[in-house]
Structures are given as structure tokens and as C-alpha cells.
Amino acid sequence: PICNVLVCGGAGYIGSHMVRALVARGCTPVIFDNLSTGHADAVDAAAPDCDLVRGDLLDRQALRRVFAEYSIDAVMHFSARSLVGESVREPALYYANNVTGTLNLLDAMREAGVLRLVFSSTAAVYGNPVTERIAETHPLAPVNPYGASKLMVERMLADHAAAYGLRSVALRYFNAAGADRAGGIGESHSPETHLIPNILRAVLGTGPALTVFGSDYDTPDGTCVRDYIHVNDLCDAHLAALDKLLAAPVGTAALKDGLTAEPGEKGALYYNLGNGLGFTVRQVIDAAARVTGREVPFTVGPRRDGDPARLVADSTLAGRELGWAPKVADIREIIETAWAWHSDQKY
Ligand code: UFG
Structure with missing residues (x-):
């Protein structure tokens, strides 16, 4: 479907691959990124015609402006600090960026009446595994602030579904890896830890x-x-999640339908993505x-x-x-x- 998607973190590793995949699908991505770890060059290479709005999720006015300026149908949210070790040393950074930042995004979305979100979550929500392979039914017991911050957001998404009719899909990535074969974009962090x-x-x-x-x-x-999963495979899952969100009602219409009541058709869905x-x-x-x-x-x-x-x-x-x-x-x-x-x- 033709669709305008706000891609928070679209200048980053996975986000830039997503932007390219959205364009290929006929969607119009708009990127919101503070370029703290992302690259303007990645946007140029992925989708030269796409608008890059330089802004921070901690800047509520900047978020308001982007929703006022563009007509957005759905949001994909890749903006986060994502290093386990750093999160242990600087938890405040993680709770501010990942939790407060996402809450600001959800506020701006609600004000603008945008109620569809695909959220980048992580295997780190599970903590130390107690089963061979980790399914979504595995206990949620993060062992570091990074995983905790992502799990807090997932909880916010469930509460926002029940109260406001937000529809979301949280995708719990295992180890994202690889680069698009078409070239020009790839994984580049500084310092690199992967x-x-x-x-x-x-x-x-x-x-x-x-x-x-x-x-x-x-x-x-x-x-x-x-469990290493190719970045383009992650993007495919986001497109499938987007289709699912676009096909369903949101807001008061969804609440009237009993958004959270139907098994398997809850407002806040979550899926593991690994091989x-x-x-x-x-x-x-x-x-x-x-x-x-x-x-x-x-x-x-x-x-x-x-x-x-x-x-x-x-x-x-x-x-x-x-x-x-x-x-x-x-x-x-x-x-x-x-x-x-x-x-x-x-x-
Ligand atoms: N590793 C090395 N040397 C390096 C880098 C990594 O031996 O220089 C090892 C790590 O110890 C680990 C494996 O390679 O065993 C993969 O490490 P990465 O840093 O590439 O990825 P992680 O498994 O640490 O991170 C992933 C996700 C996180 C998630 C985390 C959960 O990227 O988002 O799993 O533990 F939080």
C-alpha cells in the first residue's frame, strides 16, 4: 500500500536498510534522526529523495513539528542506544533515550492521531535463557538496563493499546548482521563492538x-x-508488520471492537526475529x-x-x-x- 512512514532512526544501520526497503515497496519514508550514531551518508545512499529531519526524541517540539509538517500513516522506531555494556555503565542515558524518548514519540503520535507503530525490540528482554531456543513465552527477565529499557517500552505499548487504541508490533531482534547486496549502505558504528x-x-x-x-x-x-539474522530479513518482517497494522482499525474504532480482547489480535503484538x-x-x-x-x-x-x-x-x-x-x-x-x-x- 502507498503509505507515509516516519522512520525514527532511519540514518542508522537497520533504519537505513528499512528506508530503502520502504521506497522499493512504494512507500514514502520521512526520517527523523539526531545523527548521534547514524549517518547522513547512509540516507543519501539508501534513498536520496527522502527527507531527513534532524531532531531528537527528547525534543518534544521537534517531534510535534514533524507530525504537523508531514501527513504520517505509521511510524517505525529504530532510534535507541543499543549497547549492553554501555547501558550498564550509563543507565541514565538508556532510560532517557529509550524510554523517555519513546514516551515523547507516543505522545506526539497520539496528538497527531497516528496510532500505528513498529518498534525495534531485542532478545535482551529475555535475560539469561532457561530454554534451548527462546520463544515469546520465555520469561521476561532482562539482566541489563538496555534490555530493561526495551521491555519498559513494550509494556507502554500494551497499556497504550488498551487505553488509546494504539496498534503496535514489537520485533525482538536477535543478532542483526549483513548488508544490502545493492551496496552503498552497511553496518558502521563508532566505536564498533559487534x-x-x-x-x-x-x-x-x-x-x-x-x-x-x-x-x-x-x-x-x-x-x-x-543467532545471526540478515538485516534485509529484518526489514521484510517490518514490512509484514506494517501491512498488518494498516489492515486493522485504530483508536476509538479499535477500542469499540475490543482491541485487546481477541486472542492473537491484541493491540500490542510482539515477535522474535531470528534464524x-x-x-x-x-x-x-x-x-x-x-x-x-x-x-x-x-x-x-x-x-x-x-x-x-x-x-x-x-x-x-x-x-x-x-x-x-x-x-x-x-x-x-x-x-x-x-x-x-x-x-x-x-x-
Ligand atoms: N564478540 C567477541 N569479540 C568482539 C565482539 C563480540 O568475541 O569483538 C562476541 C561476543 O562476546 C558475543 C558475540 O561475539 O558472544 C556477539 O557479540 P555482539 O556484540 O556482536 O552482539 P551481542 O550478542 O552482544 O548483542 C546482541 C544484540 C543486542 C542484544 C544482545 C543480547 O546486538 O541488541 O545480543 O545479549 F541486547
């Missing part, structure tokens, strides 16, 4: 040798297991060596605080209710797309 970019930068010599954080975990080779495959850090290093044809320089260091041994998604629900299935599930293929970006990195 595994695949750190491996590729070590290979290219644009970053230091990799440190493997711990090899004494209770996993097949002692290193942590993660359901787990790879150890060592396996990712080996795959990267094969993809790049080069040695990956690395040393083994101590564990990093807050890293669970294993995080693997059960995404059955997203398959069933969103009709979603990942297309790039092979770790080598995911790394290939990241490698293409890193060897030709533009920003």
Missing part, C-alpha cells in the same frame, strides 16, 4: 586484531552461540576466513560482562502470524554481504 564488523575490520587491517570474549562457556567449542540457528564465535570466525580467503587475526581474552552463553530464537510465531521467513539464513552468505560493504565502506 562481532562480524570487528572480524572484517581485523581482516582488512582497518581495526585491531579481534579479541574473542571467553572460550570457557558451556558450548561446543567454549565460545558464545548467537533459529546458533553459531559460535569460532564458527563465525571460520566462516569469515572462508568468505574473505584470509586469516582472521585474533586472540582469546576474558569473558565480556553480561554475555549469555547462548541466544537462539524460536521465530515460529513470526512465521505463522506475519507470514515471515528469513531468506538469507546461511552464515557464510550473511558474512559475504557484510564483506562486500566493509571492503568498500563509504562512511
Whole structure:
């Protein structure tokens, strides 16, 4: 459907991929981003004709202005601080940006009568897993402020559904990775903390040798297991979520329908997004060596605080209710797309 989508955080890694996917779908994205971790160059490369409004979610007037200026049908919200370690050291930053910022966004949306939202959540809402694969029914027990801040927002979304008729889909990402094959956009953080970019930068010599954080975990080779999901697959799930939101009534009309009463048709939906495959850090290093044809320089260091041994998604629900299935599930293929970006990195 033709649709104007406000993309908060559209200059970031996942957001810029989303902007490109929205344009390809015939939607008109408008980006709201403070460029604290995002890149104007990413917007230029993803969608040169798309408006970038430089603004902060903590600036309520700036939010009001963007909703006054544009006719927005739905919001996708990628703006957040997202590093576990940083969240432990600076929780105030996380609660301000991720919780207060989102509350400001919800206020501005409600004032403008915009009641459809796709929200970027995370596997970190579960805390330390108590099952092999994590389904949405797994206990919610975040072990760091980052995960706690995302879970607080999910709770706000449920309360906003019941009281105001907001419809939302929270997508709980596992480890986002890779880059769009069309080129020009990719993962670029400063400092970079994520595994695949750190491996590729070590290979290219644009970053230091990799440190493997711990090899004494209770996993097949002692290193942590993660579920890597291609960024374009994440975007596909957002488009499916958007379609679902656009097809349903919102606000008082939705409340009259008993928005929160119907099982499976609640106002605030949430889905895991992962491949359901787990790879150890060592396996990712080996795959990267094969993809790049080069040695990956690395040393083994101590564990990093807050890293669970294993995080693997059960995404059955997203398959069933969103009709979603990942297309790039092979770790080598995911790394290939990241490698293409890193060897030709533009920003
Ligand atoms: N790792 C290294 N060396 C590095 C970087 C990472 O060994 O230089 C290891 C980590 O210890 C971890 C794995 O590689 O075992 C993946 O680490 P990332 O930093 O790439 O990603 P995380 O698993 O820490 O983060 C993901 C999501 C977060 C989410 C978190 C939940 O990106 O949003 O899982 O723990 F909060």
C-alpha cells in the first residue's frame, strides 16, 4: 500500500536498510534522526529523495513539528542506544533515550492521531535463557538496563493499546548482521563492538586484531552461540508488520471492537526475529576466513560482562502470524554481504 512512514532512526544501520526497503515497496519514508550514531551518508545512499529531519526524541517540539509538517500513516522506531555494556555503565542515558524518548514519540503520535507503530525490540528482554531456543513465552527477565529499557517500552505499548487504541508490533531482534547486496549502505558504528564488523575490520587491517570474549562457556567449542539474522530479513518482517497494522482499525474504532480482547489480535503484538540457528564465535570466525580467503587475526581474552552463553530464537510465531521467513539464513552468505560493504565502506 502507498503509505507515509516516519522512520525514527532511519540514518542508522537497520533504519537505513528499512528506508530503502520502504521506497522499493512504494512507500514514502520521512526520517527523523539526531545523527548521534547514524549517518547522513547512509540516507543519501539508501534513498536520496527522502527527507531527513534532524531532531531528537527528547525534543518534544521537534517531534510535534514533524507530525504537523508531514501527513504520517505509521511510524517505525529504530532510534535507541543499543549497547549492553554501555547501558550498564550509563543507565541514565538508556532510560532517557529509550524510554523517555519513546514516551515523547507516543505522545506526539497520539496528538497527531497516528496510532500505528513498529518498534525495534531485542532478545535482551529475555535475560539469561532457561530454554534451548527462546520463544515469546520465555520469561521476561532482562539482566541489563538496555534490555530493561526495551521491555519498559513494550509494556507502554500494551497499556497504550488498551487505553488509546494504539496498534503496535514489537520485533525482538536477535543478532542483526549483513548488508544490502545493492551496496552503498552497511553496518558502521563508532566505536564498533559487534562481532562480524570487528572480524572484517581485523581482516582488512582497518581495526585491531579481534579479541574473542571467553572460550570457557558451556558450548561446543567454549565460545558464545548467537543467532545471526540478515538485516534485509529484518526489514521484510517490518514490512509484514506494517501491512498488518494498516489492515486493522485504530483508536476509538479499535477500542469499540475490543482491541485487546481477541486472542492473537491484541493491540500490542510482539515477535522474535531470528534464524533459529546458533553459531559460535569460532564458527563465525571460520566462516569469515572462508568468505574473505584470509586469516582472521585474533586472540582469546576474558569473558565480556553480561554475555549469555547462548541466544537462539524460536521465530515460529513470526512465521505463522506475519507470514515471515528469513531468506538469507546461511552464515557464510550473511558474512559475504557484510564483506562486500566493509571492503568498500563509504562512511
Ligand atoms: N564478540 C567477541 N569479540 C568482539 C565482539 C563480540 O568475541 O569483538 C562476541 C561476543 O562476546 C558475543 C558475540 O561475539 O558472544 C556477539 O557479540 P555482539 O556484540 O556482536 O552482539 P551481542 O550478542 O552482544 O548483542 C546482541 C544484540 C543486542 C542484544 C544482545 C543480547 O546486538 O541488541 O545480543 O545479549 F541486547
